[in-house]
Amino acid sequence: MNKKGTGSLVAVISSSNSNNKRSSKFAQERQQMGALMENNNQCSTVPRAFTLIELLVVIAIIAILAAMLFPALQGAKIRGQSLGCANDERELMVAWRMYADDNNSKFAPNEDYNATPRWVAGDMRGLIVSAVPGAAHYTGIDATNYALLTDPHYSVMGRYAANWNIFKCPADQSTWSVTGTAGQNEKPRVRSYSMNQAVGCSENGTLIGSADVLGHWLSSGNANSPGGSPWRVFTKDSDIVGMASSDLLVLDCEHPESINDAALAETIPLSPHSAYFVDVPTKVHGNCCPFSFADSHVEIHKWADPSVIPNINWEPDNPTAPSLGGAQNPAADDPDVIWMAHHLTCAAEGEKEITYFP
Numbered sequence: 001m002n003k004k005g006t007g008s009l010v011a012v013i014s015s016s017n018s019n020n021k022r023s024s025k026f027a028q029e030r031q032q033m034g035a036l037m038e039n040n041n042q043c044s045t046v047p048r049a050f051t052l053i054e055l056l057v058v059i060a061i062i063a064i065l066a067a068m069l070f071p072a073l074q075g076a077k078i079r080g081q082s083l084g085c086a087n088d089e090r091e092l093m094v095a096w097r098m099y100a101d102d103n104n105s106k107f108a109p110n111e112d113y114n115a116t117p118r119w120v121a122g123d124m125r126g127l128i129v130s131a132v133p134g135a136a137h138y139t140g141i142d143a144t145n146y147a148l149l150t151d152p153h154y155s156v157m158g159r160y161a162a163n164w165n166i167f168k169c170p171a172d173q174s175t176w177s178v179t180g181t182a183g184q185n186e187k188p189r190v191r192s193y194s195m196n197q198a199v200g201c202s203e204n205g206t207l208i209g210s211a212d213v214l215g216h217w218l219s220s221g222n223a224n225s226p227g228g229s230p231w232r233v234f235t236k237d238s239d240i241v242g243m244a245s246s247d248l249l250v251l252d253c254e255h256p257e258s259i260n261d262a263a264l265a266e267t268i269p270l271s272p273h274s275a276y277f278v279d280v281p282t283k284v285h286g287n288c289c290p291f292s293f294a295d296s297h298v299e300i301h302k303w304a305d306p307s308v309i310p311n312i313n314w315e316p317d318n319p320t321a322p323s324l325g326g327a328q329n330p331a332a333d334d335p336d337v338i339w340m341a342h343h344l345t346c347a348a349e350g351e352k353e354i355t356y357f358p
Contacts, residue, residue, distance in 0.1 A: 111212075169284075194259060252264055255280040303336050
């Protein structure tokens, strides 16, 4: 064989092998590059997780914002409930006025001790109202009986206030056991409001009721027949003399541990040092209480010394829960008791007004 030809053949084969190696290496590099790009694409579609420190920072920011917003939200809730309570009283005052307009300006009956018929019947501490002849006989306790609120045989304002919701303050969370065992079968109580016992008459239209003289809580003298002295008791529009109708308190939102019958009983203190509450008003509305007046306006009164009014226990039917009322909470020189006394009544004709009233 020609050596020259043999050398050329070897060179050609060697060059071909070299080209094949380069091609193979290039193919491997392309394959590796494609795999790398694919991995990069996959990584880019998977979101990066928060680190523990980042999560803690976010939680801390949320906690700070919540701490800043909670008081404002709580205040807004209290204000909303206060306005709702005031609106309930305003609607009840419309019903009170409509009753008077239909009854020769005579105010709705407001005798205490659960006598019927009255402006609204029912005791909120577990009693059952006595049956009225010819009317429905209720066997369940009054405290959870919505029907009693609007039955005109028992509650004379019922026909004018057909919506029983307006008798219950939106902030009132109190309940009562329908079986008489505290903590079992609890249902919401149905009424939060009471009426000044110096406003209204007995069920027979006079101050002499079936059990006592209307307004007898005002003073020992007011318990004597014919009533209305030394402190006035207002039975009709024309009786409102000696004080403006805009000053005469009619309804209040009563403390859930104090409320029983629908009469707001208070004693006019003989001096600032003998001041106390009998039936205790509420302070659930941010240490305030809505009151309605005989001219039908409603105001939310801020207590000057709310510490005198006990904090609220929402389980008044619990045997360990206190029962307020009946010359409780002595508060010598308490401006809140004196403020209420000033708006409950005024001295009867010929009687001397107490000069410490504001």
